[in-house]
Amino acid sequence: DVVMTQTPVSLSLAIGQPASISCKSSQSLLGTSGKTFLNWILQRPGQSPKRLIYQVSKLYSEVPDRFSGSGSETEFTLKISRVEAEDLGVYYCWQGTHFPLTFGSGTKLEIK
Amino acid sequence: QIQLVQSGPEVKKPGESVKISCKASGYTFTQAGMQWLKQAQGKSLKWMGWINTNTGKTTYAADFTGRFVFSLETSASTAYLQITNLKNEDMATYFCARWDLDYWGQGVMVTVSS
Numbered sequence: 001d002v003v004m005t006q007t008p009v010s011l012s013l014a015i016g017q018p019a020s021i022s023c024k025s026s027q028s029l030l031g032t033s034g035k036t037f038l039n040w041i042l043q044r045p046g047q048s049p050k051r052l053i054y055q056v057s058k059l060y061s062e063v064p065d066r067f068s069g070s071g072s073e074t075e076f077t078l079k080i081s082r083v084e085a086e087d088l089g090v091y092y093c094w095q096g097t098h099f100p101l102t103f104g105s106g107t108k109l110e111i112k
Numbered sequence: 113q114i115q116l117v118q119s120g121p122e123v124k125k126p127g128e129s130v131k132i133s134c135k136a137s138g139y140t141f142t143q144a145g146m147q148w149l150k151q152a153q154g155k156s157l158k159w160m161g162w163i164n165t166n167t168g169k170t171t172y173a174a175d176f177t178g179r180f181v182f183s184l185e186t187s188a189s190t191a192y193l194q195i196t197n198l199k200n201e202d203m204a205t206y207f208c209a210r211w212d213l214d215y216w217g218q219g220v221m222v223t224v225s226s
Binding site for chain 2: 039041047048049050051054060092094096099100101102103104105106
């Protein structure tokens with residue numbers, strides 16, 4: 001199985017500060033289709049996960065443009081340009097290139 | 113709007129069975145596979161497998177063979193997860209989600225306690 005390693009485990013940031021979360025995979029996520037199925041989701045406290053980014057850098061329509069994703073092969077990054085209060089929760093990367101789907105262990109974002 | 117609405121929390125004894133439902137609305141049910149995921153308290157997500165909502169074909173992750181069954185009631189746009197012979201380690205929240213994990217149900221907490 002592909003192991004997804006996320007860092008840091010947690011972040012404590014003030015409103016307006018930037019955030020950066022790293023996600024590394026144990027093997028390349030570049031698929032035979034030429035697409036890279038690395039995605040990000042956010043789970044707010046007590047809620048189910050919500051979609052954020054798919055295929056490394058594509059934002060879902062409702063996601064604010066302060067979020068961005070980048071990376072390739074085995075190293076990926078989620079960035080928030082300026083953290084807002086609603087951004088608190090646990091961020092997970094997950095890969096859909098190889099079965100079984102696998103998830104990172106999560107990064108908890110707290111607001112100072 | 114697209115919604116996945118799951119059934120309510122369950123409290124079961126070891127050895128019992130549970131069947132969780134996931135009702136889809138706002139899209140054509142058969143056009144997107146349904147995934148099932150497990151989340152133990154305070155832990156990350158674990159993929160259990162998926163069911164092709166067009167053909168009914170199921171795929172199970174290695175840790176979820178034998179006691180876990182995915183099924184459909186297509187006329188009701190509903191997917192089901194059944195777990196038999198419940199064990200303590202099955203205590204978790206179970207989510208359904210569309211194929212791309214773009215829409216999720218609200219989750220069903222299953223408590224297993226004697």
